[in-house]
Amino acid sequence: MRSADQYLSFTNSGFGKWVTGSLGLPQPVQLARRQAGKPDLRQPVLMGTGAGGRLTEPLAALFRSANLVSLYHSENDVWREAARRHEIMTARYTAETSGKVGALLFDATGIEDAIGLESLYRFFHETVRSVGTNGRIVVFGTTPEDAGSTEAAAIQRGLEGFTRSLGKELHRAIAVQLVYVRPGAEAAIESTTRFFLSSGAAYVSGQVVRIAKPVAKAVEYDPGKPQAGRTVLVTGASRGIGAAIADLFARDGAHVVALDIPPAAAELDAIAERLGGSALPLDITAPDAAEAILSDAKRRGGYDVVVHNAGITRDKTIAKMDAGRWDSVMDVNLFAPLRITEALLSGGGLRKNGRVVCVSSLSGIAGNMGQTNYALSKAGLIGAVQRLAPEAAKSGITINAVAPGFIETQMTAAIPFAIREAGRRMNAMSQGGLPIDVAEAIGWFASPGSGGVNGQTVRVCGQSLLGA
Numbered sequence: 442m443r444s445a446d447q448y449l450s451f452t453n454s455g456f457g458k459w460v461t462g463s464l465g466l467p468q469p470v471q472l473a474r475r476q477a478g479k480p481d482l483r484q485p486v487l488m489g490t491g492a493g494g495r496l497t498e499p500l501a502a503l504f505r506s507a508n509l510v511s512l513y514h515s516e517n518d519v520w521r522e523a524a525r526r527h528e529i530m531t532a533r534y535t536a537e538t539s540g541k542v543g544a545l546l547f548d549a550t551g552i553e554d555a556i557g558l559e560s561l562y563r564f565f566h567e568t569v570r571s572v573g574t575n576g577r578i579v580v581f582g583t584t585p586e587d588a589g590s591t592e593a594a595a596i597q598r599g600l601e602g603f604t605r606s607l608g609k610e611l612h613r614a615i616a617v618q619l620v621y622v623r624p625g626a627e628a629a630i631e632s633t634t635r636f637f638l639s640s641g642a643a644y645v646s647g648q649v650v651r652i653a654k655p656v657a658k659a660v661e662y663d664p665g666k667p668q669a670g671r672t673v674l675v676t677g678a679s680r681g682i683g684a685a686i687a688d689l690f691a692r693d694g695a696h697v698v699a700l701d702i703p704p705a706a707a708e709l710d711a712i713a714e715r716l717g718g719s720a721l722p723l724d725i726t727a728p729d730a731a732e733a734i735l736s737d738a739k740r741r742g743g744y745d746v747v748v749h750n751a752g753i754t755r756d757k758t759i760a761k762m763d764a765g766r767w768d769s770v771m772d773v774n775l776f777a778p779l780r781i782t783e784a785l786l787s788g789g790g791l792r793k794n795g796r797v798v799c800v801s802s803l804s805g806i807a808g809n810m811g812q813t814n815y816a817l818s819k820a821g822l823i824g825a826v827q828r829l830a831p832e833a834a835k836s837g838i839t840i841n842a843v844a845p846g847f848i849e850t851q852m853t854a855a856i857p858f859a860i861r862e863a864g865r866r867m868n869a870m871s872q873g874g875l876p877i878d879v880a881e882a883i884g885w886f887a888s889p890g891s892g893g894v895n896g897q898t899v900r901v902c903g904q905s906l907l908g909a
């Protein structure tokens with residue numbers, strides 16, 4: 442699918458770069474995605490810590506376990522000392538001698554007033570030019586509702602504006618995120634920090650994630666094979682994004698149960714065989730589908746992860762939309778996932794520390810011409826995730842959603858050229874994402890280490906200008 446974006450290949454050739462540069466056209470950078478056997482986390486990581494930052498110890502523990510090399514900003518004595526204590530490789534950053542860095546991390550969790558905020562300004566003002574192509578920036582904040590004063594809450598909420606603007610300023614495929622950490626949730630930041638430093642987050646930018654203290658006890662897992670020993674149901678797995686999700690979970694060590702409509706049984710069998718998984722040919726809108734899925738789950742001792750990926754579009758403006766288009770989209774995209782989730786949660790079809798991930802859409806956030814039905818169904822999933830999260834948490838289960846923007850698949854290949862081209866370029870990365878980008882974000886939600894991330898929707902859209 443990557444070759445479908447010929448403009449991206451052209452601008453990355455010497456001649457193409459010259460032509461597009463001279464004409465002032467967008468110059469998308471080839472996103473660096475995960476490659477087997479290659480280091481996955483961006484480094485060295487340049488560390489900044491605002492006064493009172495709460496994350497020095499958990500970050501130091503992560504740097505030690507992931508063997509990350511760090512640099513520290515001149516004001517950051519806190520990190521210099523922590524690095525010495527934890528025997529982490531570190532050196533003082535200087536613009537002249539340090540060269541390009543892979544990532545910037547700034548712990549703003551303790552910033553409560555104007556003076557504290559100046560340290561954020563100085564850190565980014567002095568270091569941002571040092572971030573290399575495909576670099577990563579993560580700012581950590583404290584959830585504004587947990588801040589100690591109005592000023593602190595305003596500053597913490599303000600970080601959203603800061604990180605989103607930074608994402609729009611930086612080209613060269615640098616992804617910027619804000620991670621709010623609730624007091625008491627410090628120990629739960631590892632899987633999210635790893636994800637945002639990794640090549641898996643290539644097409645995720647301008648996002649805001651909240652981490653709460655997980656209900657389920659932390660479990661040991663291998664970050665290189667986080668799904669080992671787990672069973673994962675993926676709906677709509679015979680092609681497109683669903684096939685990429687199935688591939689990713691198999692890569693990460695899971696037994697994949699690949700579900701799709703019975704007419705796709707041959708493709709499904711081929712996928713199941715290739716991944717050493719199982720095929721489950723089933724229409725999720727069939728009257729007995731939820732029951733059939735629950736009994737499959739029980740036969741396997743419960744699923745650890747369920748990914749509601751199956752989805753359809755039946756576009757027409759509302760005045761021209763017949764009831765069939767409306768009903769089919771509601772049923773496949775919204776009501777079937779609701780029935781299945783309900784059956785699995787109430788029937789014991791999900792194991793402890795289980796994960797449910799819904800595939801929503803940018804349409805469900807921004808709205809889209811001709812997609813009143815589709816956008817309703819996809820926004821509905823976001824509502825369902827918010828509503829179910831506290832209930833699911835009681836069983837140590839999380840439920841979240843990804844909202845893909847423009848992803849290169851058969852669905853988007855069918856869009857007329859001019860609209861397709863606009864959809865591709867209207868984001869901070871100036872290109873469409875690939876199915877693997879969506880799969881990687883789902884893999885992060887589904888990680889055994891992501892128990893603190895619940896009830897959230899994260900966009901995989903290259904920081905699209907739509908609905909931002």
Ligand SMILES: NC(=O)c1ccc[n+]([C@@H]2O[C@H](COP(=O)([O-])OP(=O)(O)OC[C@H]3O[C@@H](n4cnc5c(N)ncnc54)[C@H](O)[C@@H]3O)[C@@H](O)[C@H]2O)c1
Nearest residue numbers: 677681682701702724725750751752802845847848850852
């Ligand atoms: N491609 C994009 O740019 C994009 C953007 C945002 C969201 N999404 C969402 O991502 C998901 C996957 O999209 P895609 O582009 O891979 O689409 P796709 O059409 O290539 O794949 C969807 C799969 O779902 C299956 N499916 C449809 N109805 C089903 C049913 N009743 N029971 C079981 N399986 C069923 C289809 O057979 C197909 O294999 C969808 O939910 C879609 O809405 C896609």
